[in-house]
Amino acid sequence: MSAYDAGAIVVLEWPESVRKRPGMYIGSVDERGLHHMVCETVESAANEVLSGRATRVEVALTADGGVRVAHDGVHPYDLAQVLTTLPAGWPAGHEDRRRIAWGGTLPAVVNALSARLVAEERRDGVPARQEYARGERIVPSAGEDLADGTAITFHPDPEIFETVAFDYPTLVEHLRELALLNRELDITLTDERTTPPRTERLHHPAGPVDFTTRLGGDPADTLTLRTTDERMHGTLELALSWTGGGGVHCYANSRPTDGGAHLAGFHDGLAAALGRPDPPAGLTAVVSVKLDRLDLEGATRRTLGNAPVRACVAEAVRRAVTDRLVARPRPASG
Known part of the structure; x- marks a missing residue:
């Protein structure tokens, strides 16, 4: 038998640490894992509403096969770090009861498993834009004039997923479930792949x-x-x-x-x-x-x-x- 020592250990760096074993983070690379990517991103935005930093979430299935998730708040953390660093756990004393568990803990995973991801935010009228390709930062191109708030647009990587076609009814049901359990949430889901686009507002004050x-x-x-x-x-x-x-x-x-x-x-x-x-x-x-x-x-x-x-x-x-x-x-x- 050959010896096994420290020299046999292979350390995977970002983003290969995620791309090599995507199932560890999203469960599978079929339709279920694909929709998990959307849910993680939406739940991150929803947590901003539940924390009082935003009031609404807007989700769009874009005509070019991507997903855009926007909210009218500003992310409390540095987006570049959040999008390229895997969390090591919750900080001591962190209170979770207002948050969707574990929504928002894996934006870096969404980034690593996307062929392209664009993060936009505007704080007090000052815009900022970041772009990534399969988890790696690239030079940003010109973007839309975003109002104050935060938006993440991503395109799942066809090299990773068995399908990159999102199912609108599946996402409606999941987002409705979140709205039913959290009466503060006001979520709009729009399918821009259809003509005309179809939109559903998911807001249930009666909980x-x-x-x-x-x-x-x-x-x-x-x-x-x-x-x-x-x-x-x-x-x-x-x-x-x-x-x-x-x-x-x-x-x-x-x-x-x-x-x-x-x-x-x-x-x-x-x-x-x-x-x-x-x-x-x-x-x-x-x-x-x-x-x-x-x-x-x-x-x-x-x-x-x-x-x-x-x-x-x-x-x-x-x-x-x-x-x-x-x-x-x-x-x-x-």
């Missing part, structure tokens, strides 16, 4: 109530709950309809989960309030927690592991459902 309604629940008979519990270092938002049959949908920091502490807590609280272990048939519910420290478990990172969440959610759900049943009794069967 999860609109979500359960879309799943078949009755908005007039939906129990809602919004609470902060520092024991779990986060917030809980619940919308529960006894009708619709849409099932229970769980989210952690606006990302869909397969279960975990929040789902277990929901079932614990519901069982305690109803005096029965099995949920009523026809139930439709959305359970959304937003936490400062998100602990996702499992191979696909889709199971919430934060232990304090279970007891906190159970207590809040038990109290809310009990109060509702006292005010408006419902049959225990079903």
